[in-house]
Amino acid sequence: MTSIDIGMLGELDVRVAGAPVLIPGGKQRLLLAALTLRAGRLLTTEELIDRVWGEEPPETARTTLRGYVKRLRTGFSRAGTDTAIEAVSGGYRLCVCPEDIDLERFRALRREAAEVSAPATAWRNGAGEPAADGVPPGRRGHAEELRRLQDALARWRGRALSGLEPMPWVVSAADAAEEEYLQVCERRAELRLELGEAERAVSELRPLTTAHPHRESLWTRLLLALHHSGRTAEALLTYDEVRRMLADGLGVEPCASLRGVHERLLREDGPQRAPSVGSRRTAPAPPATAPATPTRPGETRPGEVPPETGQQGGDHGPATGAVVTVDTVAAAAPGSVSGPTAAADAPHPLPGRQRELAVLDGALGPGRARLVVVDGPGGVGKTALVSHWVRSAATETPEQNLPQPRFPGGVLHVDLRGFDPEPPLTAAEALTDLLVQAGCAVSELPADPLALAALLRRATARNRTLVVLDNARDAAQVRPLLPGGTSAAVVTSQNQLRGLVARDGAVRVSVRPLGPQDGARVLATLTGVTPGDPADLYELVDLCDGLPLALRIVAGDLAEDLTHGGEPDPALLAGRLAAEATRLDQLDAGDAATNMRAVLTRAHAQLTPAQAELLHVLAAGGKLDFDVDDVAGLTGRGRNEARTLVRGLVMVNLVAQRGPDTFRLGDLHRLAAVERRQADVR
Structure with missing residues (x-):
């Protein structure tokens, strides 16, 4: 056959x-998805009929359904198989294994992964014998379990049934698959810790916590992975x-x-060994048959065992698979692992952006997302973030266990001038x-934009290529420029x-201003300034709203003091920036691209x-922190209308x-908005 x-x-893919x-x-x-x-x-x-049309099927639903089945059969027949969809008494059946x-x-x-990882208790109780190489059977089983879980995760291309009409059963099936995916990711993190691969666990967990910020079981594993990597403070x-x-x-x-x-x-003052993974055993969750009821973090659905009582978040069913429970991890006895590497202690070239880089790395891996949006306020460093990630992706080597370059077709880049003094492209x-x-x-290029777009899709379909569309104005400007294949x-x-x-x-990655510590690291890295009181640098970060562009302008002012033989004085510069009337004048490096105003x-x-x-x-009233009720009061609008209004900002x-x-x-x-309004009035 x-x-x-x-x-x-x-997305639904048939071959x-x-x-x-x-x-x-x-x-x-x-x-086809229902079948x-x-x-x-x-x-x-x-x-x-219920799955295709829902609660309001047309009167011709039965006839139309037969037509759809016929067309699907025709498509399969043309591809070389005639036995895919079988008509049986009262309905249809999809004949695939x-x-x-x-x-x-x-x-x-x-399931296979859960079966190959022998309980660690067997080794402790003398039921297992060491192999010739001295490796305990449980540890070897964990390595094999990890390999099979990696094989399973390699099949994940994104949220299940993406692109289908969001019928209740589609959402339910997609939610169930995503829950299984996240449980596998959590189990992978546990195995990484057991096998001494804490840094790998950190890099794999970062994008997951960003995508699922309210899933506390992911955060639990990330905290442990950071701790085992020697990064307890982080x-x-x-x-x-x-x-x-x-x-x-x-x-x-x-x-x-x-x-x-x-x-x-x-309580602990150093990295600890991960606990053995065989002390509790639960089964992978069976596929859900009804839409999941939303719960707040820490709350359980009917029939679900909360994580702290012994089962991994969301797992239920007969015990057949090996799973590390969260409470077992939290209560594990201390042991020993190797200390952090020098690379882990080295300063990051983009302080405070490790999570965003990890999300980009995960989203744009093989078989992952084909489109990522990096958004954030002006001056937050979106272009710098993407440029750094592109450079690191372009320099990946075979030693990094990649069978080929991530983008063998190369990288194409264009500045769309969406938020620019010049007209957009x-x-x-x-x-x-x-x-x-x-x-x-x-x-040789055609003049018609549609023909140009088709040519770009063909040119980029040959080899996986990365197209960087910098400084876009809106979605309409972007869509014609998306690559093919x-x-x-x-x-x-x-x-x-x-x-x-x-x-x-x-996939959307939002870049936020830097916090005090990361902003201070930027200033210290750019200037070499190590003030006796770090609060001076923190104050500069606060006056710059944590925006990297503003921090770089300030770093230039501090470096200027060194050029003229003086000592950089962050406190003196903070005093000058504290004057609201001239702060934006201070944050001007001399051209439109680096003028914060x-x-x-x-x-x-x-x-x-x-x-x-x-x-x-809002700006005139100095209203920095506010809610929908404040907006309603300031504008005289209802709450829903006020919410829509602020959503535009x-x-x-x-x-x-x-x-x-x-x-x-x-x-x-706030300062820029007040100045802009005053200029408009004049």
Whole structure:
């Protein structure tokens, strides 16, 4: 029989004998997905009608359903197989083996992984014998379990059934698959710790905690991984950030397991060995059959055992697989591991940006996202972040266990001038620039933008290429420039470009201003200044709102003192910047690209009159921290209308959202908005 492969972990992907089969969008894809989720079993006509149309099927649903089945069969037949969909009494059945479906293969590998890792208690109780190399059987089993889990994770291309109409059963199936994926990732982290690979665990957990900030079981493992890497101080700071995030966003405290790990780290003064992974055994969670009920962190759904009582977050069912429980980890006895490497102690070239870099690294790995949006306020360092990541990705070597360069087709870059004094690039201008970089001759390029876009997609479909679209104005400017095939694009913008997330499946990475410590590291790195009182540098960071561009301008002022034979005096410079009337004058390096006043006000042109008026009212009143009720009171609007109004400021990063209905206006943005309004009035 001709082989059929159906991919559900990501967009629905169908291949017969390795060749892709085109499945038309909409209802036919829903039909095939429904059959695939129940592969080999009957789905009645009524069940299929419900899955394809929901609660309001058309009167012709049965006839239309038969037509959809016929078209799917025709597509399979043209690809070389005639037996994919079978009509049986009362309905239809998809005739494929479980191993032909990536979701089922993912689950099978997970089960196999749980079976190969022998309980560590067998070794402790004398039931196991060491091999000739002296390696305990349990440890060898853990390495094999990790290998099989890695095989399972390699099949994950993104959220299951991406691109399908969000019918309740689609959302339920996708949520269930994502829960299984996260449990496998958590188990992988536990095995990394058991095998002494704490640094690898940190790099793998970072993007997961960013994507799932309210999943406390991930944070628990990240704290332990940081601790085992010799970075206990960073683990404690991370816990404090998580605690504030949960309190501000959800009004809850961290769960008992997370608090327990925090208390353990406060008691211990060095990295500890991870606990044995065989002391508790639970099974992988069975696929969910109903939409999951949302819960707050630390709360459980009906029938679910909370993590602190002995099962890994969300796991339930008969005990057949080896899993490290969170409470076991928190209570593990101390042991010994090797200390941190020199590289771990070395200063990071972009202080405070390790998480964003890790997200980029995870999102743009093989088989991962094809579109990433990096957004943030003006001067926050979006371009610098992406440029640094591109350089590191371009210099990856075979020693890093990569079979080939991440982007064998190279890197194409264009500045779209979306937030710039100059007019934004047109689609034709940007496409011409990218195609010339790709090796096309200008004289051979068509004039029509649609033809140029098609040519770019063909040129980038040959080899995986990275297209960097810097400083985009909006989603409409970006869409014609997206590459083809498996190539990827990274877009930087002050606009959050939520349309690219909603319609094009982009992964969004928001870059925030630096905190006091990371900002002080930037100043110290750029100037070599080591003041007796670090509070002086912290004050400079605060006066610069933690924006790296402003910090670099300040660093230039400090370095100027050295040039003239004097001693840098952060306290004196902080005193000058404290004068609000001249602060933006101080933060000017002499051109439009490095003038904080200009950088901070470029997004104002995209505001509606009502949004611009709200920004002025907030700035004039010195209202830095505010909520929806404040906006309603200041504007005389209802809460819903006020929320919509302030959302416009958030979407171009002029205001930061701190919680569900709480916001913050940066001090520099306040000063710039007041000056801009005064200039407009004059």
